[in-house]
Amino acid sequence: DTEVTQTPKHLVMGMTNKKSLKCEQHMGHRAMYWYKQKAKKPPELMFVYSYEKLSINESVPSRFSPECPNSSLLNLHLHALQPEDSALYLCASSQDPGRGTYEQYFGPGTRLTVT
């Protein structure tokens, strides 16, 4: 099973709202990622969690707050977003890169629209 699930599929929120995106994987992967993707562009890395600890933050604004409650779950908390934050948000997971072939498996994404 190489499935990464994400909820919700679509989200529309106002600039004063607080919402959360959720991601789950059951492949035993110990690295999980959040990406942001604009239309027809490659994904842009936002955060990496390794063994449930934040290991990379790509200078993401504080209105995005990641959380890794356990090795299977990854959340992205959203607060006071801007319209330019509208995008497809992708979650991915992988084995520890130091343990063999490095492949990331992506979820289906959450289409976020900020109004």
Place this chain on the structure above:
Amino acid sequence: TQLLEQSPQFLSIQEGENLTVYCNSSSVFSSLQWYRQEPGEGPVLLVTVVTGGEVKKLKRLTFQFGDARKDSSLHITAAQPGDTGLYLCAGDVSGGSNYKLTFGKGTLLTVNP
């Protein structure tokens, strides 16, 4: 400077034609992945290549990894409308020491019936 150059960026062809997408870099990759992404969905992993000179086939898709592990190509034979999508190459230049994949800019392929 783009670390991973992917070409062409856009490709529109008729059903039944063949095509090749290229992914080139001045860096050596420990491994390289090809993904296909349909609109509104996440990228789906097609293949991983690891060994220089490696060739892998997935039905009508043929993937090659250059001998020096700095380039790769994806060849599609007799393209079908179902092949339409954004094709992304992505590689690990760190030898597994960090968690970052380097992505190409993508090739947006349209196969017309």
